[in-house]
Amino acid sequence: MFELIPFGKRREDAFGQLVKSFHDAFNDDVFAPFKGSMMSFKTDIKESEQAYLVEAELPGFQKEDIEISYADPYLTIKAVRKEDHSVEDTDQHIVRKERRYGEYVRRFYVQQIAEDQISALLKDGVLKLEIPKQPNSGKKRIQIRDDI
Numbered sequence: 001m002f003e004l005i006p007f008g009k010r011r012e013d014a015f016g017q018l019v020k021s022f023h024d025a026f027n028d029d030v031f032a033p034f035k036g037s038m039m040s041f042k043t044d045i046k047e048s049e050q051a052y053l054v055e056a057e058l059p060g061f062q063k064e065d066i067e068i069s070y071a072d073p074y075l076t077i078k079a080v081r082k083e084d085h086s087v088e089d090t091d092q093h094i095v096r097k098e099r100r101y102g103e104y105v106r107r108f109y110v111q112q113i114a115e116d117q118i119s120a121l122l123k124d125g126v127l128k129l130e131i132p133k134q135p136n137s138g139k140k141r142i143q144i145r146d147d148i
Contacts (some may be wrong), residue, residue: 006136041079041104044052052110059125066127073111075118075131079104 046053058066058079067078081102114132121128 008113040106043106054129054131056106057125058122058127062124066122067130068117070115073109075108075110077106077127105138
Protein backbone atom coordinates (compact mmCIF):
# COMPACT_ATOMS: atom_id res chain seq x y z
CA MET A 1 0.00 0.00 0.00
CA PHE A 2 1.20 3.58 -0.73
CA GLU A 3 2.19 5.97 2.04
CA LEU A 4 -0.25 8.63 3.07
CA ILE A 5 2.14 11.44 1.99
CA PRO A 6 1.73 12.38 -1.69
CA PHE A 7 4.70 11.66 -3.96
CA GLY A 8 5.42 15.36 -4.65
CA LYS A 9 5.39 16.20 -0.97
CA ARG A 10 8.08 13.62 -0.19
CA ARG A 11 10.32 15.12 -2.90
CA GLU A 12 9.75 18.65 -1.55
CA ASP A 13 10.72 17.53 1.96
CA ALA A 14 13.88 15.84 0.73
CA PHE A 15 14.77 18.82 -1.42
CA GLY A 16 14.01 21.20 1.46
CA GLN A 17 16.31 19.23 3.75
CA LEU A 18 19.07 19.30 1.12
CA VAL A 19 18.73 23.07 0.68
CA LYS A 20 18.72 23.56 4.45
CA SER A 21 21.90 21.52 4.85
CA PHE A 22 23.66 23.57 2.14
CA HIS A 23 22.41 26.78 3.73
CA ASP A 24 23.70 25.68 7.15
CA ALA A 25 27.06 24.66 5.71
CA PHE A 26 27.64 27.94 3.88
CA ASN A 27 25.96 30.33 6.28
CA ASP A 28 29.12 31.24 8.16
CA ASP A 29 30.99 34.42 9.07
CA VAL A 30 33.40 33.69 6.20
CA PHE A 31 30.91 35.48 3.97
CA ALA A 32 30.53 38.50 6.27
CA PRO A 33 32.78 40.78 4.11
CA PHE A 34 30.54 40.15 1.12
CA LYS A 35 27.41 40.91 3.07
CA GLY A 36 28.86 44.14 4.46
CA SER A 37 29.97 45.43 1.07
CA MET A 38 26.37 45.59 -0.09
CA MET A 39 25.35 47.93 2.69
CA SER A 40 25.20 51.66 2.30
CA PHE A 41 26.53 54.03 4.90
CA LYS A 42 24.17 55.65 7.38
CA THR A 43 23.48 59.38 7.42
CA ASP A 44 21.73 61.87 9.66
CA ILE A 45 20.42 65.07 8.08
CA LYS A 46 19.40 68.15 10.02
CA GLU A 47 18.12 71.46 8.76
CA SER A 48 18.52 74.87 10.32
CA GLU A 49 17.49 78.23 8.93
CA GLN A 50 20.98 78.82 7.54
CA ALA A 51 22.18 75.35 6.46
CA TYR A 52 21.73 71.62 6.09
CA LEU A 53 23.90 69.50 8.37
CA VAL A 54 24.80 66.00 7.17
CA GLU A 55 26.59 63.41 9.30
CA ALA A 56 27.66 60.25 7.45
CA GLU A 57 29.12 57.20 9.18
CA LEU A 58 32.25 56.14 7.28
CA PRO A 59 34.38 54.12 9.72
CA GLY A 60 37.76 52.99 8.43
CA PHE A 61 37.86 55.50 5.56
CA GLN A 62 40.57 58.13 5.18
CA LYS A 63 39.79 61.55 3.75
CA GLU A 64 41.67 60.57 0.58
CA ASP A 65 39.12 57.77 0.06
CA ILE A 66 36.12 60.14 0.10
CA GLU A 67 34.89 62.34 -2.73
CA ILE A 68 32.17 64.96 -2.31
CA SER A 69 30.70 66.64 -5.36
CA TYR A 70 27.72 68.81 -6.24
CA ALA A 71 26.07 68.88 -9.65
CA ASP A 72 22.84 70.82 -9.38
CA PRO A 73 20.59 69.56 -7.77
CA TYR A 74 22.46 66.48 -6.43
CA LEU A 75 25.08 66.34 -3.70
CA THR A 76 27.06 63.09 -3.98
CA ILE A 77 29.22 61.45 -1.33
CA LYS A 78 31.37 58.61 -2.64
CA ALA A 79 33.74 56.52 -0.53
CA VAL A 80 36.01 53.86 -2.03
CA ARG A 81 37.49 51.05 0.07
CA LYS A 82 40.63 49.25 -1.13
CA GLU A 83 42.09 46.84 1.41
CA ASP A 84 44.66 44.12 0.90
CA HIS A 85 45.70 41.80 3.72
CA SER A 86 48.11 38.93 3.31
CA VAL A 87 49.86 36.64 5.73
CA GLU A 88 52.92 34.77 4.44
CA ASP A 89 55.16 32.11 5.90
CA THR A 90 58.98 32.26 5.88
CA ASP A 91 59.26 30.81 2.35
CA GLN A 92 56.99 33.56 0.96
CA HIS A 93 54.17 31.09 0.34
CA ILE A 94 50.86 32.82 0.75
CA VAL A 95 48.99 31.23 3.58
CA ARG A 96 46.09 33.65 3.53
CA LYS A 97 45.24 36.63 1.35
CA GLU A 98 42.15 38.75 1.71
CA ARG A 99 41.06 41.64 -0.46
CA ARG A 100 38.08 43.90 -0.03
CA TYR A 101 37.07 46.50 -2.54
CA GLY A 102 33.89 48.48 -2.51
CA GLU A 103 32.34 51.74 -3.52
CA TYR A 104 29.72 53.38 -1.36
CA VAL A 105 27.69 56.18 -2.93
CA ARG A 106 24.86 58.30 -1.57
CA ARG A 107 23.14 61.08 -3.51
CA PHE A 108 21.01 63.78 -1.96
CA TYR A 109 18.60 66.09 -3.76
CA VAL A 110 19.24 69.65 -2.54
CA GLN A 111 18.52 72.95 -4.22
CA GLN A 112 19.30 76.57 -3.55
CA ILE A 113 22.53 75.99 -1.66
CA ALA A 114 25.77 77.96 -1.62
CA GLU A 115 27.89 75.21 -3.17
CA ASP A 116 31.15 77.17 -2.93
CA GLN A 117 30.71 77.43 0.87
CA ILE A 118 30.18 73.73 1.65
CA SER A 119 32.55 72.55 4.40
CA ALA A 120 33.49 68.98 5.33
CA LEU A 121 35.24 67.43 8.33
CA LEU A 122 36.13 63.76 8.87
CA LYS A 123 36.71 62.82 12.50
CA ASP A 124 36.45 59.45 14.25
CA GLY A 125 34.79 57.80 11.23
CA VAL A 126 32.07 60.43 10.92
CA LEU A 127 31.97 62.80 7.95
CA LYS A 128 30.29 66.10 8.86
CA LEU A 129 29.09 68.37 6.09
CA GLU A 130 27.72 71.85 6.52
CA ILE A 131 25.80 72.92 3.44
CA PRO A 132 24.82 76.60 3.64
CA LYS A 133 21.55 77.63 2.05
CA GLN A 134 21.52 80.47 -0.45
CA PRO A 135 20.14 83.64 0.99
CA ASN A 136 16.60 84.37 -0.04
CA SER A 137 16.86 85.70 -3.57
CA GLY A 138 14.60 88.62 -2.85
CA LYS A 139 11.43 86.80 -3.72
CA LYS A 140 8.56 89.14 -3.33
CA ARG A 141 5.06 88.06 -2.61
CA ILE A 142 2.65 89.56 -5.07
CA GLN A 143 -0.54 90.79 -3.53
CA ILE A 144 -3.77 90.02 -5.37
CA ARG A 145 -6.02 93.05 -5.63
CA ASP A 146 -9.76 92.99 -5.39
CA ASP A 147 -10.35 95.24 -8.43
CA ILE A 148 -8.47 95.97 -11.60
